[in-house]
Amino acid sequence: MTARNIAMTIDQVAVRFGGLVAISDMSFTVGEGEIVSLIGPNGAGKTTAFNVMTGFLTPSAGRVTYRNTALAGLKPHEIADLGLIRTFQRTSVFPNDTVYDNLLIGLHRQGRVRLLDAILGLPGARASERKLRQRASELLEWVGLERRAHDAAGSLSYGEQRLVGVALALAAEPSMLLLDEPVSGMNASETHRFVELIRSIRDRGITILLVEHDMPMVMTVSDRIVVLNYGRIIAEGTPDVIRNDPAVIEAYLGHGAGRA
Amino acid sequence: MKAIITIIAVAALASVPLWLRDPYLLNALITTGIFVIGAMSLNLLLGFTGQLSLGHIAFFGIGAYVSALTSLGFDIGLPGGLRLVHTPWPPIAGFVLAIVIAGLCGYFVGLLSFRVRGAYFVIVTISFAEVVRLVALNWVELTQGPLALTNIPSIALPLPGLSELTLRTKMQNYYLVLVVALIAYLLIARLVHSHFGRAMRGLMENETLAVSVGIDVTRTLTIAAVISAAIAGAAGSLYAHYIRIIDPEVFAFINTVTMVIMVISGGKGSLAGPVVGGLIFGLLPVALRPVMAPEAQWIAYGGVLIAILFVLPRGIVPSLAQRFGRRRSRATALASVTLAETAAKEPA
Ligand SMILES: Nc1ncnc2c1ncn2[C@@H]1O[C@H](COP(=O)(O)OP(=O)(O)O)[C@@H](O)[C@H]1O
């Protein structure tokens, strides 16, 4: 790994739900501009880790720091304001709004105007509206949803809704993006295009932490991989290192499944 | 299309006093108009943020009392033998103060209840209305209690270069209410179509997703609550200066129910909904009076409400708009509603 500035530090984080230990003693870092994947079997604690990093869950122990700001006690919207934006494992859109309006809602952080300006329709507020609409169109083009702009988000195919979810997160102008199983439910060609999208997101300088089960995809896009099993980190390293790590092979294939 | 309907509707409403001379009907229209403003303010919360204020009449009543007391003056004892004496101010100052103080009350009620929402908000608003009613009933020195505040002056408009114009006739009051209603309508329309309106919409549709893109729930809902309460306060002030007598019964729960019925029947979340629902339920008593005892009228209201919602389940305006609507087919609308419900049930 080259020497990068560290974007996010996860330091000895633990999460317990009653008696269940979902995460124990998790520590790792993500560098600025890096693509790091967090992988592991179902129930390993990946989504829980995302919930901690984005303020949806308070850890039982440990701390998360983003760009030198400790996230403890911050609400999700305050963490979003630091540029740390997530997507959701379950499809999550504003279903009754058009895709275009979804993005306008997602552009909330860019659209802040004073209440009085908005109500009186002052030039400042109107200029801001024009900019938002422009930006929403650009985002639609970026993720390839132009043709769906005026359809209700809830009426789109599953794969397209996942894409709307990512576009919404991008609308929030992330400096770091957390993607929770973004290609689940996408077909092969959609997945292929999504890999291109991830690269273009990184090319714009956005740090990415990816949770994904699609191993070929994880191996191609990741700079580094962190492997979780039963809430513990069992391996960490480049795709080549992870591919050949015995503990990882055991975790993924050791439960009686045939060896590939 | 929408603009044409709006212009025709406003022109029709503006023409009413020119051909309708019956004072009883004009009176019914004025009080209905005042309640329509109240219903519009309730709709801002219920229809655009999904929060049910079941004590909404409190803001209306506070507006009425503040405005009445400002223009009547008062002289009350304070703890420690002090006295607070207020000499009467012009009613227009009362109108402004009613808006400000009702808005402040909206702020505190919001602050109290928006951390935990849903049922909690409903309970806090109901209790708030009841507490305010008890204060109005028992602080006799200030409010006259059940004896009512009487002889409240009519609103007088200061005209530049001329003497004041006191609005005494029904026609004048009708136009006053119409103008205030139009301003309230425009204000709400601007708000819901702005950045703030989108934040409210996002929170109502999918709160988890909304906060994940940086929308501040408490702030957004508080803004809605303040503006909603302030508009209700304005309506209350109009009511006090038009009826010219006000007693604690103004805080009765049934008055909130009336506003809720107006909003639900017309269509919550639609700008024109409370206007349509408000006109129907505001004028229904006029239509029913010759044929029914007042006690029986509530049963008729219930019947009409059920009939409307049976035929037009989302309320008159949204259901009709959908029926004559463009793009979205019935199927997509249904599918998206189902999805929204699924999303609401399953947190991330
Ligand atoms: N809110 C919760 N309450 C109780 N248990 C939970 C909760 N969220 C997750 N868990 C449990 O924590 C463990 C990790 O879950 P999760 O983080 O969703 O795994 P992954 O995303 O890696 O599949 C699982 O055993 C899950 O059942």
Ligand SMILES: [Mg+2]
């Ligand atoms: Mg998960």
